[in-house]
Amino acid sequence: EADIYQTPRYLVIGTGKKITLECSQTMGHDKMYWYQQDPGMELHLIHYSYGVNSTEKGDLSSESTVSRIRTEHFPLTLESARPSHTSQYLCASSDMGVGETQYFGPGTRLLVL
């Protein structure tokens, strides 16, 4: 079992609220990622980080933002949630130069009403 955690697991929230999805890993990995996945669909990379103070936009445009102040922590924030943000958000991490195998957290299911 990978040591990567996400909280909350489920979140139901009203439109306009600010939310932060937490992701932490205890493996000391430099690289961390956020993916968005709709039910039964493929994963889309929305943010990634190569280390502390490094953040990059992924392949899918997202209104969310991320920060990487500590190696183990990679939170994702939505300033004003909308129903179109309803999805599953998956966090992952990988070690530099080890084939880029990624370890995934259990995901956060977000429902914006």
Place this chain on the structure above:
Amino acid sequence: SQQGEEDPQALSIQEGENATMNCSYKTSINNLQWYRQNSGRGLVHLILIRSNEREKHSGRLRVTLDTSKKSSSLLITASRAADTASYFCARLTSYGKLTFGQGTILTVHP
């Protein structure tokens, strides 16, 4: 899809049968990885095959890679009900990012 295709989209078999899933891609790769996802949870890495490898085994899993055809296949032998899940291939590009396919939903009936 610009990311490639996986087929079949869904596969339903009986316990004990073999399951084969295919993945095609369009750009060059450093390696190709297969992941499993149970019931919409996080993904679990299954096996990685490098671009200079043609076949790899791990337990009941066998992965092949044909870089000339830009395709890979995952074979699960002697399937079990617990193998029921979605299976994704993911391609590592030279930019160091993984690009996931659309996945194959495998159902193994006891």
